[in-house]
Amino acid sequence: MKPAGLKNKDNYSNDPAEALEQLMDSYGTIVLRTAFFYMGDRHLAEDISQEVFLRAYRNWPSFRGESTVKTWLTTITVNVCRDKMGVRMFTEQPTDPSRVDHGRTISVEEEALRRMEKSEVLQHVLRLPLPYQEALYLYYYMDFSTSEIAKMTSSPEGTVRNRLYRAREALAREMKKGEETSSDRLGS
Structure with a gap:
């Protein structure tokens, strides 16, 4: 039994154009946030989202529905991001996907403040190797x-x-190290 909210192919039109519109309404934000997580740049994430939905449109008739539509679209998103990132994937840090601001331009100052406001846990996650970050994000x-x-x-x-197991262990070590560092600063 699938969790509530996950739809399979049968819930969408067989016409690729109609299905595309439904997919964009249902999963546009998820695709954009996932792309933003990988790329760390809103404009690149928007470009990738367009490419993801273009691929979904082209491949809709051949999608067999062996996974949920969300899984299928996320797989396409991950693959497009990996293609775009190439070698950079292992050197650049992803950004908190909840920081995507829809519909307005963000000034450099606002973006700098937002990046400084990242949650403490996310800051620790971003210190982990990318395969661990990816596993934690998707899971x-x-x-x-x-x-x-x-x-x-x-x-x-x-x-x-x-x-996932190693990421949890590494995250616990990172957070403990961060707590020790803050208590050292407070104690001195």
Whole structure:
């Protein structure tokens, strides 16, 4: 049984143009936030979102519905982001996807303030290696199962579970280190 809110292909029109409109309404924000998480740039995320929905439109007739539509679109998004990032994927830090501001231009000052306001946990997550960040994001933020993440990332499910386990351990160490650093500053 699938969790509430996850739709399969049968809930959408067979006509690719109509399905595209429904997909954009239902999953546009999820695709944009995921692209923003990977790219860290709103404009790149918007470009990637357009490319994702273009690919979804082109491939709608061949989508067999073996996964939920959300999983399928997220897989496309992850793959497009990885293609765009290439080698940079392992050197640049993703940005908190909840920081995407829809519908208005953000000034440089606002963006700088927003980046400084990132949640403490996210700051620790962003210090982890990218495969750990990706596993935590897809599992906890996007609520995908380990088997869905494995399909999306073309990794064995055991690797995904291992990354989650190691990411949790590394995150705990990072947060403990951060607490020790803050108490050292307060104590001195």
